[in-house]
Amino acid sequence: MAFDYNEVVAKVADTLVRAGSTFRQDKKDAYKRAIANEELERAKWNLETILKNAEVAECNRSPLCDDTGIPHVFVEVGPNKCVTGALLTAIQDGVREGLRQLPGRPMAIMGDDKGRIDMSGGISPDSDALDAAPILIKEVEEDVLRVHVLMLGGGPAIRGITHRIFHKHNIQVVLDEIVTRAKDATRLLGCTPTALAIGVGRSQFEATALMMEAMVYSDFSKQSDMEQYITDKVNESNVGPLGLNGKTTVLATFMKVGPQRASGVRVVAMRPGCCFEPRMACVEL
């Protein structure tokens, strides 16, 4: 074993706690800009309350939201770095330790396949019974071994959509369909402002993996032309913070476009993150 097991577990656990309890500076700045931009007093108050909640959670290292989310792990691997099965096990153990520390909401369903679907298997009382989603691994040019932990809540999972779009050889067709889907999703989400995460790929798996990557590399201070267009168009809906009207329905859009196939169809994965997402942090091992 070419790594220190205890060190990896401790680092991943700390990363999960930070993911579940803190706003990065670029997100805090985005909230401050949104507060300054809102004209409706109620919308301004909602945004201020969300930001104040983040300050208290960071100070206490306690959950931002009672739905602490499902842990998703994304690993960047540089040219001379090595990922072994033992390292992945240590990362999973770090996730479990992080869930104990946060604490994560005990929401793992027990039982066989049928029992886990209809919940007849019962709910585990333990925070650390919650398994992480399958780990995504990506090779990168930088010679690092970096672990990102993302905590994905249930509300955005209800409203997220992975579905094809017939693009008609026109980018506007794709963007407008994304806007339509996002408007419907944010209206029902309840915990806006959202950070829209979008992946465009050749299959459902690829589109979703790209959507995860869009979150991992998200920066609220940077928006491409396409991302800004989607943000602006959805904000015209006036859904606003908590769905109670206002100018800030979308705080930012994060879009990752992967390789595409010669075809009239694009597969688009879209997740309307809640007001705390992307809930994530990273660490170098």
Added chain:
Amino acid sequence: MEFRTITAPFTDEVLKSLKVGEIVNVSGKIYAARDAVLPKMVKMIEDGTLAENGIDLQGGVIFHTAVSPAGVGPTSSNKLEIEGTMPEMTKAGIRMHLGKGELKKETIEMFKEYGAVYAVIAPVTALLNSKVISKKCVAHPELGMEACYELIVDKFPCIIAAAHGESMF
């Protein structure tokens, strides 16, 4: 900003005074219940077994939340088992449904018939934790975080999103 505080369970007079868009602080005894337990509570209403568990819904509040070591915070009120049980819960006495997300027009119309309201609360768990004075499981403990809890709360900040047949959606 300072907002008025209303204490649950509510009188008809208090409910009539609430305005759509108004921010209020909710204090007092409220019930926490969500997807799994709400249909079971409807069954308890039908069986007449609520009182055996010390549950009194008259003028009461149902907060759509789990109760766990992570804290409390609203789940989506427009989920099937939550919005779908609102008619029975309202008919049985609940006068404030507290959660998040847009509700159907027919649900809001139904509230008007009973003088009930829908309030939205931000999912600000870190802030809400200091406002929960006590919590007690009162029904279906086997459901863990999805059981029904009685909470005593102090000044939960809420926005009246639907009342008297009007809504913000």
